[in-house]
Amino acid sequence: MASFVLRYHPLNLHLRHTFTISRWSRDIAANVLVELEADGIIGYGEASPNQRYNESQESCMQWLSSFNTADIKNPFDVEALLRVMDATGPGNYSAKVALEMALYDWIGKKLEIPLYELWNAPSNTGPQTCFTVGIDKTENLPDRVREAEPYPILKIKLGTDRDREIITTIRSVTDKPLWIDANEGWKDLETAKSHIRFLADQNVQMIEQPMPAGMKSELAALKSYSPIVTMADESFTGRESIDELAACFHGINLKLMKTGSLRRAMQLIHRGRKAGLHIMIGCMIESSLANSAAALISLWCDYADLDGHLLIRDDPYKGLAFNEQNHVYMPDMPGLGVTLR
Numbered sequence: 235m236a237s238f239v240l241r242y243h244p245l246n247l248h249l250r251h252t253f254t255i256s257r258w259s260r261d262i263a264a265n266v267l268v269e270l271e272a273d274g275i276i277g278y279g280e281a282s283p284n285q286r287y288n289e290s291q292e293s294c295m296q297w298l299s300s301f302n303t304a305d306i307k308n309p310f311d312v313e314a315l316l317r318v319m320d321a322t323g324p325g326n327y328s329a330k331v332a333l334e335m336a337l338y339d340w341i342g343k344k345l346e347i348p349l350y351e352l353w354n355a356p357s358n359t360g361p362q363t364c365f366t367v368g369i370d371k372t373e374n375l376p377d378r379v380r381e382a383e384p385y386p387i388l389k390i391k392l393g394t395d396r397d398r399e400i401i402t403t404i405r406s407v408t409d410k411p412l413w414i415d416a417n418e419g420w421k422d423l424e425t426a427k428s429h430i431r432f433l434a435d436q437n438v439q440m441i442e443q444p445m446p447a448g449m450k451s452e453l454a455a456l457k458s459y460s461p462i463v464t465m466a467d468e469s470f471t472g473r474e475s476i477d478e479l480a481a482c483f484h485g486i487n488l489k490l491m492k493t494g495s496l497r498r499a500m501q502l503i504h505r506g507r508k509a510g511l512h513i514m515i516g517c518m519i520e521s522s523l524a525n526s527a528a529a530l531i532s533l534w535c536d537y538a539d540l541d542g543h544l545l546i547r548d549d550p551y552k553g554l555a556f557n558e559q560n561h562v563y564m565p566d567m568p569g570l571g572v573t574l575r
């Protein structure tokens with residue numbers, strides 16, 4: 235069997251504009267590139283460690299340094315890799331998914347088949363994708379909306395003390411459908427209800443994480459109140475009870491960096507479907523590498539927010555692409571189909 239060499243490097247991605255959400259603001263995404271090589275074939279993976287889940291570039295590389303590639307006994311047995319990674323304990327999910335991603339990319343390349351074909355995806359084309367407008371000064375918002383001209387759906391970050399001003403400003407320059415992400419920014423039920431009443435007349439199709447993840451009973455009350463679909467993001471890492479989530483939200487936003495595995499993301503889609511949940515796939519600030527893995531999963535999802543690579547100005551890779559209606563599609567190439575730009 236193949237014996238693998240594992241390499242990893244910092245992958246610092248620079249944002250086009252300082253990106254601000256309700257919790258933080260930043261100019262650089264400190265990601266990690268993973269390479270898994272055997273038989274002259276390199277599989278690539280990417281981690282985007284998130285401070286909300288106690289991860290950093292350093293902690294991610296430290297976890298990778300402790301991984302022993304001799305534990306990959308049969309590279310085609312991905313469940314075995316997941317068991318080895320589970321045995322290292324909880325956490326480090328971005329590092330774990332980067333390693334699994336690299337192994338899947340390697341498997342596809344070794345078999346000379348695109349992963350969407352290997353996995354029997356319904357097609358190589360997924361849902362329409364939104365483009366995110368971060369929190370910005372009100373006078374900058376019209377420019378941000380103009381820059382998003384090619385994208386049919388805008389995702390607007392809220393959770394500020396001037397949310398209505400933001401929406402009114404955006405509505406003065408576009409009538410595109412909007413998705414909202416409050417990133418836990420509405421701190422009580424009455425505030426959330428009042429924002430939703432306002433947004434209900436603004437052609438808003440969904441709201442991500444209106445209130446803090448800990449406010450379960452309020453989120454459940456909001457679900458039955460809201461005429462707009464609410465989606466769990468910070469409330470959903472992939473390890474919670476699906477039934478409890480279904481009581482609090484209409485849908486779930488899957489992110490590979492949270493679930494820690496593509497394979498488990500697929501299991502979560504099936505469990506979410508059984509509970510009647512809408513399924514969304516999202517991303518962190520990532521290059522086209524990690525986002526192509528998310529695009530693969532999007533082929534089974536209802537909504538896609540896969541613009542992480544469009545928000546950076548030095549994406550080293552080429553992979554997922556968008557058609558004229560901005561539906562995401564996978565390139566017809568072995569593995570993830572990602573190449574250097």
Ligand SMILES: [Mg+2]
Pocket residue numbers: 415417442443467468487
């Ligand atoms: Mg979100």
